[in-house]
Amino acid sequence: MKAGGLLRIFCVLGFIFLYAPILSLIIFSFNESKLVTVWGGFSTKWYGELFRDPQILGSAWISFQVAFVTATLAVILGTLAAYVLVRFGRFRGRALLTGMSTAPLVMPEVITGLSLLLLFVSMEQLIGWPAGRGKTTIIIAHVTFCMAYVAVVVQSRLAGLDRDLEEAAMDLGARPVRVFFDITIPVIAPALVAGWLLAFTLSLDDLVVASFVTGPGASTLPMVIFSKVRLGVSPDINALATIIIVVVAIAVGLATWYMRRSARNG
Amino acid sequence: MNETVPVALRKPWAGGSEPPFVRIQKITKRFGDFTAVEDVSLDIFKGELFCLLGGSGCGKSTLLRMLAGFETPSSGRIEIDGQDMAGKAPYERPTNMMFQSYALFPHMSVEKNVAYGLQRDGIGRAEAHDRATDMLKMVQLSQFAGRKPHQLSGGQRQRVALARSLVKRPKLLLLDEPLGALDKKLREETQFELVKIQETLGVTFIVVTHDQEEAMTLSTRIGVMNEGVIVQVGEPSEIYEHPGSRFVADFIGSVNLFEGRVTEDKPDYVEIAAPDLGGSIHVGHGVSCTVNQQVWYAIRPEKVRLSRERPESRRNAFEGVIDEVAYLGNLSIFRIRLANGVLVRATRANLSRYDDEALTWDEKVWIAWDDTAGVVLTR
Numbered sequence: 278m279k280a281g282g283l284l285r286i287f288c289v290l291g292f293i294f295l296y297a298p299i300l301s302l303i304i305f306s307f308n309e310s311k312l313v314t315v316w317g318g319f320s321t322k323w324y325g326e327l328f329r330d331p332q333i334l335g336s337a338w339i340s341f342q343v344a345f346v347t348a349t350l351a352v353i354l355g356t357l358a359a360y361v362l363v364r365f366g367r368f369r370g371r372a373l374l375t376g377m378s379t380a381p382l383v384m385p386e387v388i389t390g391l392s393l394l395l396l397f398v399s400m401e402q403l404i405g406w407p408a409g410r411g412k413t414t415i416i417i418a419h420v421t422f423c424m425a426y427v428a429v430v431v432q433s434r435l436a437g438l439d440r441d442l443e444e445a446a447m448d449l450g451a452r453p454v455r456v457f458f459d460i461t462i463p464v465i466a467p468a469l470v471a472g473w474l475l476a477f478t479l480s481l482d483d484l485v486v487a488s489f490v491t492g493p494g495a496s497t498l499p500m501v502i503f504s505k506v507r508l509g510v511s512p513d514i515n516a517l518a519t520i521i522i523v524v525v526a527i528a529v530g531l532a533t534w535y536m537r538r539s540a541r542n543g
Numbered sequence: 544m545n546e547t548v549p550v551a552l553r554k555p556w557a558g559g560s561e562p563p564f565v566r567i568q569k570i571t572k573r574f575g576d577f578t579a580v581e582d583v584s585l586d587i588f589k590g591e592l593f594c595l596l597g598g599s600g601c602g603k604s605t606l607l608r609m610l611a612g613f614e615t616p617s618s619g620r621i622e623i624d625g626q627d628m629a630g631k632a633p634y635e636r637p638t639n640m641m642f643q644s645y646a647l648f649p650h651m652s653v654e655k656n657v658a659y660g661l662q663r664d665g666i667g668r669a670e671a672h673d674r675a676t677d678m679l680k681m682v683q684l685s686q687f688a689g690r691k692p693h694q695l696s697g698g699q700r701q702r703v704a705l706a707r708s709l710v711k712r713p714k715l716l717l718l719d720e721p722l723g724a725l726d727k728k729l730r731e732e733t734q735f736e737l738v739k740i741q742e743t744l745g746v747t748f749i750v751v752t753h754d755q756e757e758a759m760t761l762s763t764r765i766g767v768m769n770e771g772v773i774v775q776v777g778e779p780s781e782i783y784e785h786p787g788s789r790f791v792a793d794f795i796g797s798v799n800l801f802e803g804r805v806t807e808d809k810p811d812y813v814e815i816a817a818p819d820l821g822g823s824i825h826v827g828h829g830v831s832c833t834v835n836q837q838v839w840y841a842i843r844p845e846k847v848r849l850s851r852e853r854p855e856s857r858r859n860a861f862e863g864v865i866d867e868v869a870y871l872g873n874l875s876i877f878r879i880r881l882a883n884g885v886l887v888r889a890t891r892a893n894l895s896r897y898d899d900e901a902l903t904w905d906e907k908v909w910i911a912w913d914d915t916a917g918v919v920l921t922r
Contacts, residue, residue, distance in 0.1 A: 441646035444613055447633045448640045449660030449711065459659075463650040 299522060306515035313510050323516040332501060333517060340481055340498040343412055347419040348476040352469055354420065355427025355476075362428070363435040379429065381422035390489030393418045397490060410492030418490045419480040426479065427472035434468035435461075467539030474532040478525050549742070550590035551763045562625070564589040564747055565610070565715060570619035572605050579605040581771040583619075587764075592741050592748040594758035597768035598794075603751045606768075607717050610749065611640045624714055634663070639713035643720040645704035647692035653703050654679065654688040660711045678706040681740070698729045705737075709744065718750045722757060734760050755795050759783070767791050783843075788922050792841040799847070799887050801840045808834050813919065815840055819885045825858045827914030832921060842917035847889035849877060849902060850909050860911040863887065865904055877902065879910055 306324075310317025327333055358378045362371070381389065397407055397414050407413050442464065446456045462469070484499040491500070498521070505514055555561035563586035572580040580602040587593045595603040608614040610621060612633035621628040623637060639660070647656050654675050661671035679685050682702040692700055701724070708716055721737065722730045738761060741748050752758050758765050759779045766776045767790075775787045786792035789800060803824060807814035813826040815838060824840050832838060854860045866886060867878035870893075877889045887910055891902075902908060 439644060439646065441642045441644045442648060444611075444633070445640070445642055445646035445707075446648070446659070447613075448611060448638075449707070450634045450663035451659075452632075452634055455663070460648060464648075466650075 302515050303519045303522070305512065306519040308512055308515070311512060313512055313515070323513045324520075326513045327516050327520075330513070333498070333513075336496045336498045336501040339412060339495060343415050343419065343487075343497060344477045344480040346416050347423055347480040348473045350416070350420045351423035351427045351476040352473045355424040355472060356431050356465075356469065358424065358428040359431035359435055363432055379425055381425040382429070384422070386483075386485035387489075389422060390418070390486040393421070393486070394489045410490055411495035414490040414492070415487050415495065415497065418486050419476075419483060422486070423476035423479050426475050430472045430475065431465060431468045434465045438464055467535050471532040471536050474528045478528050481521070481525065550588055555588045556586065556764060561588060563587060564591075564624060565749070566620075566622040567606075567610075568620045568622070570606070570609060570616045570621065572602075572609060572614060573617045578771050580609070580616075583771075583773050585766060585773060585776065587747065587749065589747055590745055591763045592738065592750065592761055594762035594765045595749065595751045595768055596753070596755060596758040596765050596794075598753055601768040602771040603753075603768045604719060607640070607719055607749065607751045610715070611638055611717050612636050637714040638717055639708040639711055639715075640717040641704050641708040641719065641721055643723055645692075645700050645724075647700060647703055647707070649692055651691075652688065653684065653690050653692070653695070656692070656703060657707045657710050660707065664711065674710055675706075678710045679703075682706045697724055697726075698733070701725060701733065705740070709740070709746065712744070713746065715747050715749065718748060720752055721750060722754075723752070730757070737761065759795075767794060769794075784918075786841065786918060786920070789839055789841070789920055792918065792920065796843060797888060798841050798843055801842075801885075803838055803840055805830075805832050805834050805836045805838055808832055812914075815919070819881075819883070820861050821881060821883050822861060824917070825914050826917070826919055830919045832919065836921070839920040840917050841920055842912055844876065844888040844890040846912055846916040847887065848911045849879075849889055849891060850911070851902075851906070853909050854911045856911070859914060860909055861887075862907065862909055865902060865906045865908055868902070868904060875901075877908075879908060 305313060305316075307319050307321060308315075308317055309320040309322070358374070362375060362378070365371075393414075394410075397410055397417075401407060401409070407417075438461070442460050443456050446460045447453070451459060482499065483497075484503055487497045488500055488503075491497070496504075498517075502514055502517060505511065553559075553561075555563075565585075565587040567583060567585040567587075570580055570583045571578065583602075583606060595606060597603045605614060609616050610623075610628075612628065612631060612635075626637075628636060648659065651659065654672070657678055658671040658675040661674055662668070666674075676685070676688065679688055682705060684699060684702055684706065687695060687699060687703075692703065695703065701721070705721070708718075722733055725733060734757060737748075750758075750761060752761075762779060764776060764778055765782050767774045767782065769790055775782060775791045777785070782791060782795055786795065786798075792798045792800065801817045801819040801824070803815040803817035803819070805813060806816045806823065808830070810829045812828065813830045813832065815824040815826065817824050817840060826840075830838075848854070853862075861881055863879040863881040865877055866880040867876075869876040872893070874890050874892050877891065879887045879889060881887060889910060
């Protein structure tokens with residue numbers, strides 16, 4: 278089993294490379310010492326410090342609001358896009374719509390951010406909306422790229438949905454709208470939940486796009502962290518990062534579990 | 544009309560004043576360049592169990608889907624119970640359909656699946672529950688009412704699908720390969736159950752199937768389809784014993800086909816020269832044909848007699864050698880090679896458990912048949 282042994286070693290090395298930095302971050306978040314690199318004993322004081330910092334709490338609340346609204350809007354728009362792409366067969370501009378709806382997946386964030394900023398500025402000059410930049414503009418920006426992810430996830434689920442189910446419902450007397458809410462939505466629900474969680478974490482994580490399109494008074498959590506770290510890494514950032522990692526891990530874990538469970542139940 | 548007499552005995556299709564329940568008039572369906580169903584006209588009567596039989600891609604499912612309203616005919620007219628179905632959506636039609644995939648809603652329990660159609664009609668929760676429960680009792684699934692479809696076996700799912708499509712008491716039930724996904728044993732049991740339910744409820748059934756045995760067992764009448772066209776319509780025995788074309792003769796059951804030319808055409812008999820057999824076939828009744836016309840003689844394997852001695856009658860008797868014997872338990876299939884190399888199939892019921900005299904490989908035998916046993920086909 279020489280090959281197997283070697284494989285195992287590489288596997289372990291790979292995981293260490295990926296997760297050691299995160300692990301050290303989590304460990305040092307419980308460090309007593311103010312020096313980030315020197316272990317001074319176990320303590321949870323940085324977590325306490327964190328929750329007394331109004332700037333952190335405020336931006337966390339903004340981030341949460343933005344992520345929540347973004348995820349919800351992205352699921353609605355992404356599902357509609359997916360439905361059109363899967364169900365409407367060949368229509369004029371289908372290839373264009375496919376390309377446009379998935380483009381944000383590969384578009385560099387800097388370009389997305391910059392172009393949206395330019396759009397918002399010129400829109401404000403032309404029609405007076407959005408007046409200034411803040412949470413609204415961040416949400417709009419986030420929805421543009423999050424809905425692409427949702428569309429991809431929902432599209433695959435929708436393509437796998439047995440058309441007979443919808444026809445059967447129609448045959449039993451349900452009108453198309455009824456069929457959509459009674460049959461289509463419940464059957465693709467796992468993809469909707471997974472898409473929502475995915476959009477939520479993407480929005481929560483984003484720094485670049487948000488930095489471009491935000492305005493005064495609407496700093497998201499990643500922005501606050503970034504600006505703090507530029508002044509030097511303080512241990513309370515480790516604590517904050519740990520919390521974020523836990524939240525994101527739970528969301529991703531839930532999304533995966535939900536997708537798997539529904540795949541099993543067919 | 545007399546409703547108490549079963550439709551299979553009433554035979555309204557043979558003539559009479561009873562109006563057809565389903566009237567399909569010159570229906571054509573094209574998908575782009577492809578014609579799936581071509582100029583099909585069909586009358587189906589109340590209480591019938593009508594089978595649309597054909598190979599895959601013959602258009603039978605498309606025809607069924609047009610009756611259900613999932614496809615719109617390119618031209619033609621469908622009437623159900625005197626009502627024109629043009630422009631009627633599936634949810635407005637007096638039909639229900641049982642899908643080949645069963646299409647049970649995976650997120651609903653068995654009972655919710657069955658009650659779904661009733662609730663769409665605005666029937667209250669309590670009454671819907673009662674009727675669903677009754678229907679589940681009829682298909683013997685009462686104890687599974689709370690289960691989800693994925694917790695059921697194939698046979699149980701089939702019965703849920705049947706219950707769901709019957710619970711609304713449709714005037715017409717459309718079944719797409721209803722027994723296709725079941726194994727042989729279960730299929731045979733379910734066939735009889737299906738007929739029983741159909742007779743009890745008096746609903747008109749239209750069944751699509753590719754399985755000729757299923758069609759023979761179930762139906763009052765069969766419509767054989769090929770390449771989008773109805774080739775022949777008739778009662779099972781009619782289709783089997785009086786096929787109208789080589790396609791039908793070959794598609795339903797197995798058959799020996801010999802090509803030949805009419806040499807004598809008399810009102811009470813016909814003589815056909817068949818090079819395949821190395822002789823001539825005597826047909827003991829008149830046939831509408833002309834001398835020298837090319838015809839095909841179709842004879843079923845079970846109507847071919849085998850004997851070691853030369854039969855008394857010299858007519859329709861030919862000599863050959865047994866090429867192959869297949870023992871199927873209830874009967875044996877023989878393949879007899881004639882002098883010119885043509886193979887003829889014959890079957891024999893295994894009447895005795897100990898048959899020392901059984902015909903076997905490489906034996907010389909005579910094949911023979913009655914002069915009314917076969918069918919003369921002109922196309």
